[in-house]
Each structure stands twice: as C-alpha cells, then as structure tokens.
Amino acid sequence: xxxxxxxxxxxxxxxxxxxxxxxxxxxxxxxxxxxxxxxxxxxxxxxxxxxxxxxxxxxxxxxxxxxxxxxxxxxxxxxxxxxxxxxxxxxxxxxxxxxxxxxxxxxxxxxxxxxxxxxxxxxxxxxxxxxxxxxxxxxxxxxxxxxxxxxxxxxxxxxxxxxxxxxxxxxxxxxxxxxxxxxxxxxxxxxxxxxxxxxxxxxxxxxxxxxxxxxxxxxxxxxxxxxxxxxxxxxxxxxxxxxxxxxxxxxxxxxxxxxxxxxxxxxxxxxxxxxxxxxxxxxxxxxxxxxxxxxxxxxxxxxxxxxxxxxxxxxxxxxxxxxxxxxxxxxxxxxxxxxxxxxxxxxxxxxxxxxxxxxx
Numbered sequence: 616x617x618x619x620x621x622x623x624x625x626x627x628x629x630x631x632x633x634x635x636x637x638x639x640x641x642x643x644x645x646x647x648x649x650x651x652x653x654x655x656x657x658x659x660x661x662x663x664x665x666x667x668x669x670x671x672x673x674x675x676x677x678x679x680x681x682x683x684x685x686x687x688x689x690x691x692x693x694x695x696x697x698x699x700x701x702x703x704x705x706x707x708x709x710x711x712x713x714x715x716x717x718x719x720x721x722x723x724x725x726x727x728x729x730x731x732x733x734x735x736x737x738x739x740x741x742x743x744x745x746x747x748x749x750x751x752x753x754x755x756x757x758x759x760x761x762x763x764x765x766x767x768x769x770x771x772x773x774x775x776x777x778x779x780x781x782x783x784x785x786x787x788x789x790x791x792x793x794x795x796x797x798x799x800x801x802x803x804x805x806x807x808x809x810x811x812x813x814x815x816x817x818x819x820x821x822x823x824x825x826x827x828x829x830x831x832x833x834x835x836x837x838x839x840x841x842x843x844x845x846x847x848x849x850x851x852x853x854x855x856x857x858x859x860x861x862x863x864x865x866x867x868x869x870x871x872x873x874x875x876x877x878x879x880x881x882x883x884x885x886x887x888x889x890x891x892x893x894x895x896x897x898x899x900x901x902x903x904x905x906x907x908x909x910x911x912x913x914x915x916x917x918x919x920x921x922x923x924x925x926x927x928x929x930x931x932x933x934x935x936x937x938x939x940x941x942x943x944x945x946x947x948x949x950x951x952x953x954x955x956x957x958x959x960x961x962x963x964x965x966x967x968x969x970x971x972x973x974x975x
Contacts, residue, residue, distance in 0.1 A: 638828070641828045642826060642827065642828045644828075645826075645827040645828040645830075645831050646827055648827075648831070665685070666679050666680055666683050666685070666690065666692070667679060667680075667759075668680050672767065672771060674763070674764065674767035674770075675764055675767050675768060675771065676764065676793055676794070677759070677794070678696050678757065679692050679696035679697070679757060679758075680692065680696055681693065681694050681695060681696045682694060683696070691729075695755075695775070696757075697722075697753075697754055697755050697756070697757075698722050698723050698729060698732065698754050698756065699729070699753055699754040699755070700729070702751060702753075706749075706751070707751065707776070707777060708777070709749055710749040710750055710751045711748065711749065711750045711751075711779045711780075711966045712750075712751050712752075712753055712776070712777060712778040712779055712780075713734075713737070713738075713750065713751070713752045713753065713778065713779065713780045713781075713782050714753050714755055714769070714772065714776065714778035714780070714781050714782065715734040715752050715753060715754050715755060715756060715782045715784065716755050716756065716765045716768060716769060716781060716782070716783050716784065717755075717756040717760070717765065717783065717784030717785070717786070718756060718757065718758055718759060718760045718761075718765075718784070718786050718789065719756070719757075719758030719759065719786075719940075719941060720733075720756070720784055720786055720889050720940070720941060720942070721733075721734065721754065721755075721756025721784040722754070722756035722757060722758050723754070723756070723947070724758055724936075724941045725936055725941050725943065726943075726944060726947060728944075729754070731944045731947055731948070732754060732947055733784070733947040733948075733950040733951040733954065734752040734753075734754050734756075734782065734784075734951070735752060735754070735951070736947060736948055736950070736951020736952065736954075736955070737752050737782075737951045737954050737955045737958070738750060738751065738752035739951075740951065740952065740955040741955065741964060741965075745964070745965045748965055748966060750964075750966075752782065753776065753778065755768060755772060756784065759794045760789075761788075761789050761790065761791055761792070761793055761794075761866075762785070762789045762790065762866045762869050762870065763793065763865075763869060764793060765783065765789070766869055766872070766873055769781065769873065778882070779882060779966060780882060780883050780884075780885065780963065781873070781877060781882065781883070781884040781885070782884075782885050782887065782954070783870070783873070783884060783885065783886050783887065784887050784889060785886060785887065785888050785889065785908070786889050786940070787854045787857070787888070787889075787890070787891060787904055787905075788854070789866060790857055790860065790862035790863045790865065790866040791862065792824065792862070833853075836853065837853050840852055840853055840893070841891070841892070841893040841938070841939050842893070844893045844894070844896055844897055845896060845897070849897065849900075849901035849902075849903060850903065852901075852903075854891070854894075854904050855901075855902070855903040855904050857904060858903055858904055858907050863904075863907075867908065867911045870884075870886060870911075870912070870917065871911075871915055871917070874915065874917045883918065883963055884917065884918075885918045885919070885920070885954075885957075885958065885961075885963065886908070886912055886917060886918065886919040886920070887919075887920045887922060887950070887954055888905050888908060888909070888919070888920070888921045888922060888923070889922055889942075889950070890902065890905065890921075890922060890923045890926055891939050891940055892933075892935040892939030892940075892942075893939050894923065895923075895926055895927045895930045899923055899924065899927075902923055905921045905923055906921075908921075909921050918957075918961050918963065920953065920954060920957045922949075922950055922953055925949050925950070925952075925953040926942070926946065926949060926950075929945070929949045932945045932949070933945050933946040933949065934946075
C-alpha cells in the first residue's frame, strides 16, 4: 500500500513538474511573440507615447492628450483631450448640453469626421427637428475606459462643464479591469492588468492577466467565439459569462449610483448598449448580458436602449473593424438615429424651455 501511494505521489509530482515546465516555456514563447509584435493585439488607443498620457487623477489613470492630431489627421482632440470641438463658454451656456460618456466607440475610433460619430448624429437630428433649441452633444468618450473611469470622468467634468443630460454609451467590456499605460501598450498582447495590492488580488483576474500566455490564450478563445458564436452555448460566450462576475454586479451598481446622484440635480442619465458584430448572428434571447442590463435599468427606472435590434436590422450596411467592436460610419448613423428616436419616445427631448436645471 505504501509503495502504491509513493508511486502516486511521484507521478503527481512529475505531472506538476511537467505542467510548470510547459507553462514557463509557453510564457517565454508568449513574451517573445509580444516583442516581435505578433499575436492578438490590444491597445488603449494608439501608442502609449502618442495620444495616451498618465493622469494625476488615479481614478482616471490615463487621459488623452489635449490638441492632439495624429499623422493622418483623422484623430483630433480639443483642449480637454476629447474628440470634440473647443466650444466657447457662451456657446455652452446658451445651449442644452448632453454629455456623452463612453469608451472608444463613443470617442469615434476609426471615424475620421467628428460629425459622423453617433453623438453628433443625435445632435444634428435635434438641430434639424428643433431649430429653436440650441443643443450640443458633447463627446467625452475616452478609448479604453471602463464604467468606473467613466464615472470618475463625470465627476471630473462637474468642475469644468455644465450639462443637462448624460448619455452613457456602454460597450460590453466596460466591467473589465482598468487599463494602465505601460510599455506593453506597444506589444502584441497588452499586459494592462491592475497592480497587485492585496492577497485577494493573487486569486483574481489581476494576477492571471499578468501572464502574457494567459492573455494570449484568452484572446484566442474570444477570437474563436467571435468567428463562430453559434458553436458555443450562449451561456459560454465570454461576454455573457460576465453576468456572473463580481465586476458586472459592480458595473450595475455604479450605473445606479450615477443615476441617483444625477437625479438629485434633475439631470437624467440614459444608458445605450452597443453590441459586438458577432452577436448579430445570435437571437436577442441569446444576448444574456444586454438583457440583464436592460432588466436592471428598467427595475430602477433608468432609461436604457439596447441597440441590438437596430444593428441587426441594418447589419448588411455596417462594416466593422477586425475585432468586430467598432462599427463604421453607417453603424454610427444607425446608432444615432435609434438614440434620437428613443429620446423622443421617452420624452427626454425636446428639453422644456422653462426647465431650470441647477448645476453645482
């Protein structure tokens, strides 16, 4: 009996040793691929030494440089680092301002003309249909932000900008950990995991995301699911699995806190959910994450628009980037028109001329 247990222990030790060896070799190989610029490529928005810079506000972590113009001239930021015009204080004061928060979709990644970004589509429709009421949809989207950075940006802008409504454009990775500016931004697989600050972090995504092999494997699985979503049970699609995660619960609670804070100042917040390209191959019922968020918003009386149906109806007209995350100008047009219609149906626009909104 003793010799059998000893043999089992030896075999187990050999298995563990082989696993550790394979992992180390895999990690070395993944690091080499990163240095060669190969593999799944993830970036915040441009290179770390380009549009992105560190922020003194640690809740934001990073911002975009003010008055930035890239080499092609198709990415431009204003004095606050947003893909937006430099409006005069008088123009802002004389207009109803819809503050458009979000990530790279809201920023307008791959959209050269600012007026073709979905927020500006909403603005232009309002100007056409309500010419007596000046309205600015102010684009404050920052590529790579999650929901907590978006809330931090909202609080940051409270000191700089008056607004009458918040339009929150949500992408389905907005419950992901915060990205950090690092040298790895230039690599094929970006190691942007949060700093290890507690023992609990050792057993979280923060720890595993420090492994380039793990990140590369995870991105390969995501890529496979994006190509062939029908091969997987809907509950096993990576974004749908987020519904069970602590981060997704925190995301919903953060939206509720934003709603409550703004409601105390008579400022509505409207949530808009952008689908990924591959989700349009599925049924609405299979998009668990959108359904969960819509139900949450409805239960808490937060206006929420899921763009899944609008995008599915027009999917033949929409082109996407390689990852199927960022829609082209047609996608932004479809989104802007659907958002405008939703705001009208919800009686959120036109704004009441005699409505007095007090800003802190």
